[in-house]
Amino acid sequence: MTETSRGTVHEGGQPGRIGIGLELDATHLKILEVLRENGRISVAALAERVGISRANAYTRFEALRADGAIKRFTAEIDHVRAGLGITALIFVTVRQQMWRQFRAQLATMPEVEYCAITTGQHDAMIQIRVTDVAAVHAMVTDRLANIPAVKATETVFILDEVLRRPYVLPSDRGPGRSARRPAADPVGGSGTSGASGNSGGSGEEVPLGMMRFVGAAEGRAQLQRDA
Amino acid sequence: MTETSRGTVHEGGQPGRIGIGLELDATHLKILEVLRENGRISVAALAERVGISRANAYTRFEALRADGAIKRFTAEIDHVRAGLGITALIFVTVRQQMWRQFRAQLATMPEVEYCAITTGQHDAMIQIRVTDVAAVHAMVTDRLANIPAVKATETVFILDEVLRRPYVLPSDRGPGRSARRPAADPVGGSGTSGASGNSGGSGEEVPLGMMRFVGAAEGRAQLQRDA
DNA sequence: GTTGAAATTAGTACGAA
DNA sequence: TTCGTACTAATTTCAAC
Numbered sequence: 100m101t102e103t104s105r106g107t108v109h110e111g112g113q114p115g116r117i118g119i120g121l122e123l124d125a126t127h128l129k130i131l132e133v134l135r136e137n138g139r140i141s142v143a144a145l146a147e148r149v150g151i152s153r154a155n156a157y158t159r160f161e162a163l164r165a166d167g168a169i170k171r172f173t174a175e176i177d178h179v180r181a182g183l184g185i186t187a188l189i190f191v192t193v194r195q196q197m198w199r200q201f202r203a204q205l206a207t208m209p210e211v212e213y214c215a216i217t218t219g220q221h222d223a224m225i226q227i228r229v230t231d232v233a234a235v236h237a238m239v240t241d242r243l244a245n246i247p248a249v250k251a252t253e254t255v256f257i258l259d260e261v262l263r264r265p266y267v268l269p270s271d272r273g274p275g276r277s278a279r280r281p282a283a284d285p286v287g288g289s290g291t292s293g294a295s296g297n298s299g300g301s302g303e304e305v306p307l308g309m310m311r312f313v314g315a316a317e318g319r320a321q322l323q324r325d326a
Numbered sequence: 327m328t329e330t331s332r333g334t335v336h337e338g339g340q341p342g343r344i345g346i347g348l349e350l351d352a353t354h355l356k357i358l359e360v361l362r363e364n365g366r367i368s369v370a371a372l373a374e375r376v377g378i379s380r381a382n383a384y385t386r387f388e389a390l391r392a393d394g395a396i397k398r399f400t401a402e403i404d405h406v407r408a409g410l411g412i413t414a415l416i417f418v419t420v421r422q423q424m425w426r427q428f429r430a431q432l433a434t435m436p437e438v439e440y441c442a443i444t445t446g447q448h449d450a451m452i453q454i455r456v457t458d459v460a461a462v463h464a465m466v467t468d469r470l471a472n473i474p475a476v477k478a479t480e481t482v483f484i485l486d487e488v489l490r491r492p493y494v495l496p497s498d499r500g501p502g503r504s505a506r507r508p509a510a511d512p513v514g515g516s517g518t519s520g521a522s523g524n525s526g527g528s529g530e531e532v533p534l535g536m537m538r539f540v541g542a543a544e545g546r547a548q549l550q551r552d553a
Numbered sequence: 554g555t556t557g558a559a560a561t562t563a564g565t566a567c568g569a570a
Numbered sequence: 571t572t573c574g575t576a577c578t579a580a581t582t583t584c585a586a587c
Contacts, residue, residue, distance in 0.1 A: 120407065121407070123407070123408065123409070128408070131401065131403055131408065134400075134401035135400055135401050135403060136398070136400070137398070137399060137400075138365045138366060138398075138399035138400045138401045139365060139366055139399040141563095141580080141581060141582090142581080142582075143580080143581055143582080144581095151554085151555090152554065152555050152556070153555090153556090153581090153582085153583095154554075154555070154556085154583090154584095155554055155555075157582075157583085158554090166407070167404055167407065168403060168404050168407045168408065169401050169402070169403060169404070170401075170402040170403065170404055171363070171364070171365075171401075171402050171492070172364060172365035172366040172399065172400070172401050172402070173361075173362050173363065173364075173365045173399070173400060173401075173402060173492035173493070174358065174361035174362050174365045174396050174397075174398075174399050174400075174492070174493070175396070175397040175398050175399070175400055175493060176358055176362060176395060176396060176397065176493040176495065177394055177395050177396075177397055178493065178494065180347065180348070180350070180393070180394065180395045181350065181355070181358065181395065181493075181495055181496060182350070182496040183494060183495075183496055186442075188442075188444065188451070202488055205488065205489060206489070209494065209498035209499055210494060210498070210499070211489060211491070211494075212490070212491050212493065212494045213487075213489065213490050213491070214487070214488040214489040214490075215413075215415075215484045215485075215486065215487045215488065216484065216485045216486040216487075216488060217415060217482045217483065217484055217485065218482050218483045218485065219480075219482035219483075223488070224415070227494075228494040230496065253446075255444045255445050255446035256444065256445045256446075257442045257443065257444055258442075258443045258444065258445065259442065259443040260440075260441070260442045260443075261429055261432065261441040261442065261443060261450070262432055262433070262438060262440065262441040263439070263440050263441075264438070264439050264440070265398070265400035265401070266400070266401070266402060266403040266405065266439065267405065267410060267436065267437060267438075267439045267454075267455040268403065268408055268410070269408060269409040269410055269457065271436035271437070272436055272437065368562080368563065369563075369564080370562080370563065370564090378572080378573090379572065379573045379574070380563095380564090380573090380574090381565090381566095381572075381573065381574080381575095382571080382572055382573070384564075384565080385571090385572085554587105555586105555587080556585100556586090556587075557584105557585085557586090557587100558583105558584090558585080558586105559582105559583085559584080559585095560581105560582085560583075560584095561580105561581085561582070561583085562579105562580085562581070562582080563578105563579085563580065563581075563582105564577105564578085564579075564580080565576100565577080565578075565579090566575100566576090566577080566578095567574105567575090567576085567577100568573105568574090568575090568576105569572105569573085569574085569575100570571105570572085570573075570574095
């Protein structure tokens with residue numbers, strides 16, 4: 100995989116605007132912490148739980164929303180009860196120069212809940228939720244296989260979802276740690292963030308160098324525009 | 327992998343109570359649809375958008391919540407802005423009979439956002455969010471490798487998150503489709519839901535037979551109790 | 554960044570269709 | 571069941587400090 104998503108696919112969006120839009124302090128993180136566990140809490144109650152005034156809470160709440168630190172509020176639904184009892188992961192190898200088409204096709208598949216571009220053996224991983232096993236088969240052999248951008252797939256079933264946290268926050272690692280300042284990690288010496296000591300663990304491959312990580316916001320915006 | 331999560335690990339929870347707790351009709355699904363996109367909408371506004379009375383909306387809203395069809399409300403946070411710019415997937419091979427320990431250890435790792443038990447080459451997939459690449463390395467070699475239950479790992483970086491839908495619903499596939507009644511899938515003939523025609527697609531392995539799919543609710547409850 | 558008071562809105566209870 | 575209305579409690583907004 101050589102061509103990732105950046106630059107080639109994302110023609111929209113200001114290229115310069117990547118970094119800082121709002122300095123998140125400890126109070127902001129505390130707000131996010133509460134909101135992540137109870138997205139329907141009133142701002143008044145939020146203020147009380149965080150320990151700030153109502154007006155302050157409103158200001159910060161709006162700032163976080165406007166800045167994009169809070170993307171949206173959503174309800175977590177029990178897919179089994181909603182009728183989608185089967186979950187599967189499909190690892191896709193994408194033909195070069197066809198990422199745009201691949202993304203466009205993805206947008207037309209409502210059973211896809213999540214899609215990420217990855218390093219490693221495959222190029223992308225998609226997670227689907229469907230009603231029965233036959234639907235997985237149909238998805239892979241009929242819908243995905245018919246996309247020219249898809250070179251190969253590998254499917255795996257999810258037997259159980261052990262854990263899903265509503266979006267991890269840096270404050271989870273311990274109190275008094277501001278965002279944007281990673282602070283010394285619990286390891287020993289390798290604190291030279293970025294492309295520091297890697298490879299050699301338990302068989303992971305970490306091709307450092309041209310890796311431009313994540314940047315989920317842009318990718319998501321792009322796709323949602325197509326959808 | 328022989329021992330999945332069911333029966334061995336989940337000692338809590340009523341075994342008989344798996345299925346129906348509430349018949350979801352079209353109105354219920356419509357409510358979920360709205361709530362999934364705007365978890366903070368007022369019940370009054372929800373009623374208007376769904377086309378029912380406020381009183382009815384309150385009743386159904388509470389029913390969905392009590393039944394568990396709505397698990398919780400949460401805020402989607404931009405992890406990059408929150409200071410967690412690196413996302414990685416770690417595929418783990420777990421030593422037999424040690425699932426319980428593996429789960430317990432997972433609960434102590436705040437950087438883990440998601441964990442699912444899978445079929446295929448590996449036994450579990452976990453998704454982590456951290457501040458830098460070094461933290462991934464530390465996670466894999468120090469924390470995971472030191473768990474006896476972990477036999478091997480394989481790490482992959484997420485370069486871009488193309489799509490994340492706030493929980494897929496069956497109604498996404500088309501209007502007028504009730505839950506719990508899959509209806510004929512858009513494929514041709516293989517409508518014999520359950521263990522029907524599989525294998526032979528593009529290289530996926532589907533070991534049917536003893537597969538007991540998903541059941542996410544129980545697993546999650548179990549882990550959250552430990553955390 | 555905080556407090557307090559007014560206006561609006563949300564949540565509840567009840568009777569009728 | 572679902573709807574409509576009236577009542578009560580809470581939240582949001584806006585003001586001055």
